[in-house]
Amino acid sequence: FSSGASAASTEDSWRKVNFHNVYKDIAALLEDESYDDGSYGPVFVRLAWHASGTYDVGSKTGGSNGATIRFSPEADHGANAGLGVARARLEPLKKKYPHISYGDLYTLAGVVGVQELGGPTVRWRPGRVDNKTKEQCTPDDRLPDAAQGADHVRAIFYRMGFDDQEIAALVGAHALGRCHSTRSGYEGPWNASPTAFTNFFYTELLQNTWVPKKWSGPFQFVDKPTGEFMMLPADLAFRTDPVFRRHAERYAADQDAFFADFAKAFSRLLELGVSFPADAPVYEFKALD
Ligand code: HIF
The missing domain is CATH 1.10.420.10 (Peroxidase, domain 2)
Structure with missing residues (x-):
């Protein structure tokens, strides 16, 4: 285990991040005429949800904390096909803001996607930590199967x-x-x-x-x-x-x-299984114009 390159988010490091600036920088990544219908917003929303929707109340496993969605085998689960595109698009911001955790980055990207495409304000808190390993990836049955009812x-x-x-x-x-x-x-x-x-x-x-x-x-x-x-x-x-x-x-x-x-409901989804520091601020970002 190397602590160098992947360094980054420890329990308190989110305190060093200006999340208003991160919000703006994510928003600047949305538009791209050559991608799909012209926006990465929808795939950011899907990334945020798939990073979070693995949560199991019974065993208290899964959820966005630790962002195991970036590790194999979870990254390769059928339900997550295509989400590497969204993670790659966001990666430069992890370089620019090394103190943000992947869990915070991916969930905030979902908030930006909803809001910048004209949706409601989604309350969001920072404080997820990159403290999980690939051994904590969730099993391949946590996300819904679209073929079922x-x-x-x-x-x-x-x-x-x-x-x-x-x-x-x-x-x-x-x-x-x-x-x-x-x-x-x-x-x-x-x-x-x-x-x-x-x-x-x-x-x-x-x-x-x-x-x-x-x-x-x-x-x-x-x-x-x-x-x-x-x-x-x-x-x-x-x-x-x-x-x-x-x-x-x-x-x-x-x-x-x-x-x-x-x-x-979406705000709650992004917070499943996360224990936030008591003083973590709740952001209600304003959509940019
Ligand atoms: Fe999706 N969803 N989702 N989904 N989803 C797809 C795409 C998106 C389900 C299946 C699929 C939710 C619930 C469910 C988004 C957001 C949310 C796709 C297509 C499938 C198959 C993926 C692809 O081929 O690119 C099922 C079975 C769900 C349970 C009913 C959430 C509520 C709607 C939780 C949710 O927020 C978004 C956004 C997309 C579009 C992604 C894109 O790249 O455009």
Whole structure:
């Protein structure tokens, strides 16, 4: 074990970091015409969530503290395909701010992604520490399988400690970004504005007719008649399951309610399993203009 190059974040080192500057520097990395729909925001949100969503309330393992997502085998888990792109994009900031932990960097990037694409303010605290090794990588069954339905989605998110309302609020983040046949195997965006944080996940889900996509790839849905937009089998659970659907209908009708509930649930997701220093400040960053 070498302590040199990877040096960095110890328990107190976050105190040396100006997180307003980090926020601005992450925001400056978002736009890139040649990447996907022009923004790294969606993949930063996915990185933040996959770094955090491994948490298990029972064993208190997983979560963003220690950022085991950067180590093999976790980095190579099927669910994490493509996230190396996001980590590589952020790596220069780890060089520029050596005192930030990877867990803080990856979760803050998710906050920047949500906010700079027009979403709600997500309360965020620093204090995660790079104190884990690859031996503490989580097993390959912690993140959801998109091919499954409501029972599976509940099992995965109950394991993190979320209830049905919170799960239904989180899933609205699938307004952002797209599926890549080269990453998950699935293909396409959920709606026409994948770089804007909106409640369109719910409106598209409930208003469109969804039919199986005719292709040789994994089973997924596309909208009829255009075929331009997609839903995962797991997404459809928020239309077919009566409890999930009740929340989806409320968020489709009331974007403010969605924003408020999403912000709370996403902030909680990024903090699962982290023990913050008592004096860690809670940031509510202002979106830049
Ligand atoms: Fe996703 N998600 N997610 N997801 N996700 C993908 C892409 C994104 C699930 C599966 C997939 C959440 C829940 C679930 C984002 C954010 C969140 C992809 C496509 C799959 C397969 C990956 C690719 O091919 O690039 C499942 C089964 C979930 C449980 C229902 C969260 C709530 C919605 C927790 C969440 O925040 C984002 C953003 C993307 C887009 C990434 C991109 O590169 O554009």
